[in-house]
Amino acid sequence: MxxxxxxxxxxxxxxxxxxxxxxxxxxxLTFLFNADEPRLAGFPLFxxxxxxxxxxxxxxxxxxxxxxx
Amino acid sequence: xxxxxxxxxxxxVALFLVVSGMGFVAAKWRRPKxxxxxxxxxxxxxxxxxxxxxFLVGGDLYTAYTFVAVPALVxxxxxxxxxALPYTVVVYPLxxxxxxxxxxxxxxxxxVTPADFVRARFGSPTLALLVAITGxxxxxxxxxxxxxxxxxxxxxxxxxxxxxIIIAFAILAAYTYQSGLRAPALIAFVKDTxxxxxxxxxxxxIPAKLGGWGSIFDAAxxxxxxxxxxxxxxxxxxxxxxxxxxxxxxxxxxLFLYPHSLTGxxxxxxxxxxxxxxxxxxxxxxxxxLIALLGFxxxxxxVKPIVNPETGKPxxxxxxxxLFDQMFPDWFTGVAYAAIGIGALxxxxxxxxxxxxxxxxxxxxxxxxxxxxxxxxxKVSKLVSLVVKVGAVLCILLxxxxxxxxxxxxxxxxxxxxxxxxxxxxxTRWFHKGGLIAGWATGxxxxxxxxxxxxxxxxxxxxxxxxxxxxxxxxxxTKATLYAGVIALTVNLVVAAVATLIFxxxxxxxxxxxxxxxxxxxxxxxxxVKDIDLSGAH
Numbered sequence: 001m002x003x004x005x006x007x008x009x010x011x012x013x014x015x016x017x018x019x020x021x022x023x024x025x026x027x028x029l030t031f032l033f034n035a036d037e038p039r040l041a042g043f044p045l046f047x048x049x050x051x052x053x054x055x056x057x058x059x060x061x062x063x064x065x066x067x068x069x
Numbered sequence: 070x071x072x073x074x075x076x077x078x079x080x081x082v083a084l085f086l087v088v089s090g091m092g093f094v095a096a097k098w099r100r101p102k103x104x105x106x107x108x109x110x111x112x113x114x115x116x117x118x119x120x121x122x123x124f125l126v127g128g129d130l131y132t133a134y135t136f137v138a139v140p141a142l143v144x145x146x147x148x149x150x151x152x153a154l155p156y157t158v159v160v161y162p163l164x165x166x167x168x169x170x171x172x173x174x175x176x177x178x179x180x181v182t183p184a185d186f187v188r189a190r191f192g193s194p195t196l197a198l199l200v201a202i203t204g205x206x207x208x209x210x211x212x213x214x215x216x217x218x219x220x221x222x223x224x225x226x227x228x229x230x231x232x233x234i235i236i237a238f239a240i241l242a243a244y245t246y247q248s249g250l251r252a253p254a255l256i257a258f259v260k261d262t263x264x265x266x267x268x269x270x271x272x273x274x275i276p277a278k279l280g281g282w283g284s285i286f287d288a289a290x291x292x293x294x295x296x297x298x299x300x301x302x303x304x305x306x307x308x309x310x311x312x313x314x315x316x317x318x319x320x321x322x323x324l325f326l327y328p329h330s331l332t333g334x335x336x337x338x339x340x341x342x343x344x345x346x347x348x349x350x351x352x353x354x355x356x357x358x359l360i361a362l363l364g365f366x367x368x369x370x371x372v373k374p375i376v377n378p379e380t381g382k383p384x385x386x387x388x389x390x391x392l393f394d395q396m397f398p399d400w401f402t403g404v405a406y407a408a409i410g411i412g413a414l415x416x417x418x419x420x421x422x423x424x425x426x427x428x429x430x431x432x433x434x435x436x437x438x439x440x441x442x443x444x445x446x447x448k449v450s451k452l453v454s455l456v457v458k459v460g461a462v463l464c465i466l467l468x469x470x471x472x473x474x475x476x477x478x479x480x481x482x483x484x485x486x487x488x489x490x491x492x493x494x495x496x497t498r499w500f501h502k503g504g505l506i507a508g509w510a511t512g513x514x515x516x517x518x519x520x521x522x523x524x525x526x527x528x529x530x531x532x533x534x535x536x537x538x539x540x541x542x543x544x545x546x547t548k549a550t551l552y553a554g555v556i557a558l559t560v561n562l563v564v565a566a567v568a569t570l571i572f573x574x575x576x577x578x579x580x581x582x583x584x585x586x587x588x589x590x591x592x593x594x595x596x597x598v599k600d601i602d603l604s605g606a607h
Contacts, residue, residue, distance in 0.1 A: 010590035012166050020162040027155035028318055030310045034148075036303070042282030046304055050154050051358050054351045057158045061165055061348035069341070 016067040023057035074226040077394075080403025081226070081410060084263070085237070088256050088411050092244030092418075095251040106443035107181050110249030111426045111450055112336045115176070119342050119349070121254055125419075126333040126346060127353045128257030130157075130324065133218030133413035134211075136264070136360055138474075141385040143364030144372075147293050147301045149309050151361050152317045157354040160321035161347040168325060168347070169340045170495045170589045176335075176598045177588040182423070183331055183491045184431040190494050192580025193502040194435055199509055200487050201431035204328040207484040208424045210476030211327070212457065213464035215413035215420075217386060217474070220465070222406040224375050225390030231466055237410070238417075242458045245418045246451050250336060253418040260415050263408035265356065267393075271366075271405075272359045275396050279369045285362075288369035303365075308548040312537050315552035319485065323554065326484045326491055329416070329423035339593035360389075367392040380469070417458070425453035475533045482516040482536070482554040489565050495589065502580045504569030512561025519553040 026032075033049040040048045096104060104110050117125065135153070142150030171186070180186050183204065188197035216234055223233055244252045276282050286303055293301045300309050324330055337343055367388040374383040375391060393405045429450040434441045441449070464476075490505045500508075522542065525534025537550035572579070591598050 010587065012169065012590065017166065020165055023162045024159050027158045028314045030305055030313060034305045034310065039283065042276075042284070042286065044286055044303060046148060047151070047286075047358075047362070050151070050158075051355065053155070053158050054354050054358070057162060057354075058348050058351050061162050061344075064162075064165065065344045065348055 012068070014064075014068045016064045019060045019064050023053065023060045026056060027053045074399075076399035077226055077403035077406060078228075080400055081222075081407045084259075084404070084407035085410060088259055088414070089240045089244060091255050091259065092241070092252040092414075093247060095244070095255040096248035098248075098251050098255055104249065105447045107426060107429065107446050107450060108179075108443075110447045111181055111422055112332065113250035113254055115336055116338045117254065117336045117342070118338060119345050122333065122337040122342050122346050123349055124257040124261055125250075125254045125336065126330070127350055128253065128260055128412075128415040129329060129333050129419045130350075130416075131353050131357060131412075132211075132215060132416040133409050134214040134477075135357065136409055136412060137218045137221045137386045137389055138214075139357065139361045140364035140367065140389050143361050144367050144388045145301070145364075145385055146298075147289065147303050148305050149300060149313060150364060151358075152313050152320070153361055154354060154358040155313075155317040156320045156324075157357055158351065159317060160324050161350055163321055164325045165344060165347045167492060167495060168334050168343050171331065172334060172337065172340055172343055173591045173598075174495070174584055174588045177591045177595075178584065181335070182328055182427045182430050183326070183487065184427060187490045187494060188431070188435075189583040190498065191490065191500075191502045191505065192582065193506075196490060196502050196506055196509075196580075197431050198435070199506065200490060201427040203483055203487050203509075203513075204427050205424045207480035208328060208420050209457065209460060210464065210480050211329075212417050212420045212424075212461040214474065214477050215417040216461060216465045218413045219410050221384070221386040222390045222409050224384065224387055225394055226406065229378065234465065235462060237414075238458055238462050241414050241418060242421075242455050245421060245454055245458075249451075250332065250419065250422055253415045253422075254336075256411065256418075257415050260408065260411045263404065264412060267401075267405040267408045268356055268359055270397075270401070271363060271393070275363075275366050275370070275392070278396060279366060285365050285369040289365040292368050309537075309550065312550045312552060315555045316536065319552045319555040319558070320481065322488060322492075322558070323481050323485045326487050327423075328427055329420040332419055332423045332426070363389050363392060370395055417461070421454045421457040421461075422450070424457045425450040428453045478536055479517070479520055479533065482520060482557055483513065485554045485558045486512040486516065486561050488558060489562055498582050499569070500565055501569040501572040501577070503572045503577055504565045504567075507568040508561040508563075508565025511564040512557045515560040516553055516557030519556060523553070 027050060033046050035046060036044040038045060099114060108115055139150060139153045174180070174186060178189055180189070182201065184197040184201035187200045188194060216238070219234060219237060276285060279285055290303045293303065300306070305313055334343055370392055372388050372391050372395065374385050375387040376382065377384045390406065393402050397405060429446050433449050434446065438445065486509050489500060489508055493500070519538045520536065521532045523534050523538060524531050536553050538553040538556060539550050540547050
């Protein structure tokens with residue numbers, strides 16, 4: 001294969017990448033959401049909070065994508 | 070076939086035929102110059118933009134089986150079955166940067182499969198062969214499970230016997246043969262539109278009929294309180310929290326190691342398409358969360374799963390189809406069934422293409438015909454994709470479907486063992502090829518041993534009854550369990566590291582790395598990316 005020359009200065013490194021850890025770790029902390037109360041529109045906390053984590057995930061990956069483009 | 074399901078059946082068959090027609094037309098979609106190469110047939114021309122990739126990868130990861138099995142799990146076990154949601158929240162940030170690297174190095178070197186990458190990175194045809202075989206073995210039962218998904222809706226319509234499944238798969242096989250990855254890419258639009266409509270209708274209409282979400286959860290809590298099983302309930306308990314965490318995390322690690330998930334990623338046209346999709350794909354996770362809750366709705370609606378005439382046991386996979394049948398008007402039930410049925414075709418097509426590509430690139434080309442031309446490779450892949458689908462149908466005809474479900478469970482543990490060479494390999498060349506092979510073998514053996522030890526009291530099985538490995542087996546005084554795949558992967562990593570040190574100390578020759586650092590960041594427009602060298606650099 002070609003010897004490395006062009007593109008060598010490119011990298012995926014960025015401090016923004018640390019933000020990706022938030023949606024990776026948050027949904028695995030069961031003590032945060034393993035409860036029935038408070039309910040939201042009839043949903044126990046266990047269910048609505050985990051659905052809300054999707055929004056956190058989308059927000060974090062979108063920010064990282066925008067800031068490192 | 071009973072007369073009361075006529076409307077449903079007509080709608081189902083009509084939608085199924087429309088989609089099949091699209092599958093055949095797809096060969097001409099986005100005008101390939103010549104479909105006789107793996108870049109065209111197996112990767113759709115490697116030029117898919119954000120939208121197509123979104124539908125394709127989404128249609129690939131969220132399968133008919135998911136729509137049937139996840140709510141069935143929630144129906145039977147409650148909160149534990151909801152692991153599917155955190156699993157699909159965790160996965161995208163986890164692979165955000167990893168897949169971009171995989172895309173770059175694959176486009177510079179013309180890789181079609183994860184085993185192609187391993188071959189070049191570690192200079193080892195043997196390691197690549199092991200990765201390829203692991204991929205094929207893990208994918209086969211997954212395809213068979215798509216048939217289980219179709220069978221569940223057919224059963225709910227009162228259709229028994231295997232002929233309809235054979236016909237559906239023959240049609241699928243024919244248009245995948247002709248159009249390659251373009252067929253599932255095009256059909257995915259219809260499949261997902263139908264699924265979104267059905268699920269949104271379900272989560273608004275059904276709770277309204279059942280007295281609201283609050284009473285649905287209360288009904289479920291009441292049911293679980295009455296059952297003797299200690300692990301169920303609408304919340305987790307002290308014993309299954311670790312299982313929930315490790316199952317969600319382990320499944321997330323495994324998802325993009327499956328060759329078929331990578332197929333969709335490699336078909337995209339640049340790095341930005343992948344990164345943008347990692348933030349857009351969670352829209353499906355939202356859907357999956359709502360689908361999981363259909364299990365609770367089925368409890369509140371008093372759904373009784375259909376009893377399988379062959380085994381005399383209730384088939385949990387039928388709870389969602391039966392729920393739709395009870396709640397929706399007939400014509401809409403037909404639409405819902407079609408959504409599930411077509412939902413099986415997209416992933417089954419992509420999976421069979423991925424398995425066929427593995428065979429072609431890493432077995433046929435490596436060991437049988439080193440001088441294979443593009444056209445020969447495409448021909449072999451097309452034929453193997455047929456063989457794979459026939460194999461999946463035979464699995465369903467000859468084996469108890471429950472056995473396919475067990476195999477799928479094993480498949481997840483099996484595919485995780487390729488993580489050190491495929492995923493870590495993207496970041497480090499530290500491991501010795503011999504160390505990776507040793508780690509793969511011990512991880513696999515440990516995983517099989519653990520799964521063998523797990524019984525399932527619910528259906529009286531002594532072995533391969535689930536993926537929850539009791540920590541008490543290691544002498545801990547606890548009832549807590551861990552996902553067996555995560556333990557097996559840990560064994561794999563430890564052995565790979567120790568064996569690497571031993572091989573280095575003994576000065577055993579290592580393979581050569583055919584990739585360069587810059588290859589991992591190359592993007593569309595880069596001269597090396599434009600010129601795809603299919604003959605490979607290895």
